[in-house]
Amino acid sequence: MRLAKLVGNSCVVGLAFMAGCKADVEPSFRSGSSNMALSADGETVYVADSDNGTVMTVGLTSGSVASFVAGLEPTRIVQVGSDLWVTLRAAGQVAVIATSAGEMSVTDRISVGGEPYGIVASPDGKHVYVALSTADQVAEIDTSTHKVTRRFKLEHQPRWLAIHGSGQTLYVACGMRGTVYSIDLATGEIHEVATPVIERGDFNTGVINPTQPRVTGDPTISPNGSALAIPMLYVDSAPSVGPADPMEDGNTDPNSGAVDDPSKGGGDGYAAGDPQGLTRFNPAVVVIELNADGSPREGTAQAVLVSGTAARSAEQEVTHITDVSDGTVSADGSVPPGVMPPVDAAFLGETSSAVRGYLTSLTFSPDGNTVLATVEGGAAVAVVPTHPVVAGTPGTDPKDPFSGDGQFVGTTRVFVGTDDGTTGLIVGLDGTAWTWNFLGRTMSKFDTERTTQLVADSIDSGNLFAAATLFAGIDRDLDPSILSSDVLEGRRMFFSSSLPTMASAGAGVSCATCHFEGRNDGLTWTFDSGVRQTPSLAGPVSKTAPITWTNNVGSVSHEVFLTSQGRMGGQGIVDAETVQVAAYIDWSRDVLPVEQDKAAVARGKAIFERADTACSTCHSSERLTDNGFHPMVGEVSVNTPGLIGIAATAPYFHDGSAETLADVIDVADEVGMGHTSQLTTAEREDLETYLRSL
Numbered sequence: 001m002r003l004a005k006l007v008g009n010s011c012v013v014g015l016a017f018m019a020g021c022k023a024d025v026e027p028s029f030r031s032g033s034s035n036m037a038l039s040a041d042g043e044t045v046y047v048a049d050s051d052n053g054t055v056m057t058v059g060l061t062s063g064s065v066a067s068f069v070a071g072l073e074p075t076r077i078v079q080v081g082s083d084l085w086v087t088l089r090a091a092g093q094v095a096v097i098a099t100s101a102g103e104m105s106v107t108d109r110i111s112v113g114g115e116p117y118g119i120v121a122s123p124d125g126k127h128v129y130v131a132l133s134t135a136d137q138v139a140e141i142d143t144s145t146h147k148v149t150r151r152f153k154l155e156h157q158p159r160w161l162a163i164h165g166s167g168q169t170l171y172v173a174c175g176m177r178g179t180v181y182s183i184d185l186a187t188g189e190i191h192e193v194a195t196p197v198i199e200r201g202d203f204n205t206g207v208i209n210p211t212q213p214r215v216t217g218d219p220t221i222s223p224n225g226s227a228l229a230i231p232m233l234y235v236d237s238a239p240s241v242g243p244a245d246p247m248e249d250g251n252t253d254p255n256s257g258a259v260d261d262p263s264k265g266g267g268d269g270y271a272a273g274d275p276q277g278l279t280r281f282n283p284a285v286v287v288i289e290l291n292a293d294g295s296p297r298e299g300t301a302q303a304v305l306v307s308g309t310a311a312r313s314a315e316q317e318v319t320h321i322t323d324v325s326d327g328t329v330s331a332d333g334s335v336p337p338g339v340m341p342p343v344d345a346a347f348l349g350e351t352s353s354a355v356r357g358y359l360t361s362l363t364f365s366p367d368g369n370t371v372l373a374t375v376e377g378g379a380a381v382a383v384v385p386t387h388p389v390v391a392g393t394p395g396t397d398p399k400d401p402f403s404g405d406g407q408f409v410g411t412t413r414v415f416v417g418t419d420d421g422t423t424g425l426i427v428g429l430d431g432t433a434w435t436w437n438f439l440g441r442t443m444s445k446f447d448t449e450r451t452t453q454l455v456a457d458s459i460d461s462g463n464l465f466a467a468a469t470l471f472a473g474i475d476r477d478l479d480p481s482i483l484s485s486d487v488l489e490g491r492r493m494f495f496s497s498s499l500p501t502m503a504s505a506g507a508g509v510s511c512a513t514c515h516f517e518g519r520n521d522g523l524t525w526t527f528d529s530g531v532r533q534t535p536s537l538a539g540p541v542s543k544t545a546p547i548t549w550t551n552n553v554g555s556v557s558h559e560v561f562l563t564s565q566g567r568m569g570g571q572g573i574v575d576a577e578t579v580q581v582a583a584y585i586d587w588s589r590d591v592l593p594v595e596q597d598k599a600a601v602a603r604g605k606a607i608f609e610r611a612d613t614a615c616s617t618c619h620s621s622e623r624l625t626d627n628g629f630h631p632m633v634g635e636v637s638v639n640t641p642g643l644i645g646i647a648a649t650a651p652y653f654h655d656g657s658a659e660t661l662a663d664v665i666d667v668a669d670e671v672g673m674g675h676t677s678q679l680t681t682a683e684r685e686d687l688e689t690y691l692r693s694l
Contacts, residue, residue: 164294275506504569604690
């Protein structure tokens with residue numbers, strides 16, 4: 001079946017769900033939030049550069065690169081008329097930047113609070129919508145008055161946005177719990193969007209576990225408004241990772257350098273699973289059919305697993321699509337031209353790398369038939385067809401949760417090698433895709449027509465397990481980062497899911513997979529002795545040493561060694577590299593607190609420091625920790641966590657048993673952490689307000 005083609009403002013109807021599709025919006029309209037924007041004439045790309053606090057302007061024809069200082073941590077950017085609207089995450093502001101006559105100037109800074117993240121504009125340009133991640137809100141701003149006209153209250157840290165071309169429906173993807181909301185902009189009604197449930201079998205126990213979904217980046221809506229695509233990661237945290245103590249059994253020296261084999265004690269590490277099928281970490285593109293007003297069609301959500309191999313050399317490109325479900329080889333054992341064996345890396349050798357990592361942004365190709373997904377840790381772009389995902393119906397054949405793609409929809413895949421840290425992608429008016437590679441500080445480009453034709457050819461021939469790998473390389477270098485070389489190199493290792501020193505090939509895990517953006521994933525993980533919640537790494541973690549919940553690991557760098565070489569399956573990291581990763585972790589800033597009622601904060605602080613509550617007995621000093629261990633929540637020895645930025649780190653306690661700060665206060669006496677049972681309801685509310693202000 002050939003894909004439906006979108007031509008100008010009309011639809012050639014090849015799929016039933018497209019029968020009512022509407023006229024395309026303007027080519028420059030961007031439905032999903034992004035760290036890149038394209039000028040109306042298609043000649044200039046704007047990049048939000050959080051390192052340097054600038055907006056970079058890149059002339060696609062001229063090749064010119066210039067920077068304009070925007071403010072603290074530019075994160076997402078959208079063009080409205082001749083103005084750029086930029087979220088300044090670390091300032092709690094939205095900057096409005098005029099670009100008329102080739103000059104740039106800040107005309108306004110709108111204080112919105114709550115670490116503003118994603119930003120999109122309505123199709124008519126009259127409103128801008130901003131996700132306030134730590135305030136659990138989405139703000140609507142009038143673009144003529146620059147005033148906030150509405151605020152929508154949500155949960156689970158809203159980060160990413162997409163708006164339908166009808167202007168009627170706004171989608172909000174949250175950084176915690178895999179939550180996606182739709183907002184009816186006419187009525188203000190908010191609904192949670194259903195996404196696929198994926199199960200994974202545990203080979204050790206034979207148990208089938210429901211995976212935990214997480215959204216990991218910017219969603220998007222197809223050019224004709226018929227489908228929503230969401231980048232998601234399906235995580236299996238139920239089987240034991242191994243010993244809670246990452247050091248060898250009987251080894252009491254945290255500085256010895258020895259680490260456990262994760263297979264001991266029933267654990268299989270974070271890197272467990274089949275790199276060609278299901279692992280603990282399963283990145284996916286979820287596609288949902290939409291109605292004419294942009295609302296989701298029930299029962300249409302499907303997910304495609306995204307994993308494969310990207311070429312690192314133009315000479316190693318494989319562009320001939322052939323069915324590889326049986327790994328066909330010739331009589332002499334060689335691989336026929338164009339045929340990809342099951343283990344792509346074995347064919348391409350050292351000029352390739354396995355691509356399996358969370359997806360940071362999605363962009364539809366101009367024809368609306370494929371999704372271009374940036375793979376931050378894999379230095380690549382995955383090209384995924386929306387057929388047979390949104391075009392067909394969910395498969396009726398039983399899916400094996402123990403092997404293969406499990407319950408994901410099988411389809412062809414094309415991978416394009418780029419550069420380290422590919423987080424943003426924008427398609428020019430000529431069909432060229434440009435990526436922003438924030439770790440490499442570069443842009444790459446490739447032809448979307450070429451990649452989408454490979455996908456279409458494979459589907460036409462019925463080869464739904466086909467693969468191709470292309471090479472984009474680096475097209476141009478952009479402004480260098482102002483950060484130190486140690487922080488930059490440490491960050492590169494922290495985010496990489498393809499460096500063999502950090503993790504085993506094909507596992508799809510990096511430090512940033514669990515410590516998302518240097519913080520946390522909101523999940524608890526099973527170990528041989530119980531469960532552990534992922535702690536946030538925001539702020540100078542070294543000041544809270546010893547590190548980890550229950551082990552006396554003396555430094556961040558040593559914990560980097562223990563985790564990467566033990567649970568993640570990395571090999572050969574050296575001391576200097578662990579120090580660099582630690583430098584990045586300690587460089588990362590604290591969470592920006594949400595403004596609270598000052599009188600309530602003062603009352604809550606007084607309650608926190610009272611002798612009868614005893615909170616400050618252990619939560620003391622600069623980071624509100626005594627850097628010690630205490631018996632609590634059923635454990636003999638638990639490290640006192642610092643409380644700076646605590647509001648953004650749910651769930652709570654080492655086992656994640658408290659969902660909210662209110663829950664923590666309610667059960668403090670029961671778990672051996674201070675005394676709160678005597679507090680009135682008003683006092684509890686004031687204490688919670690104080691904690692939220694930290």
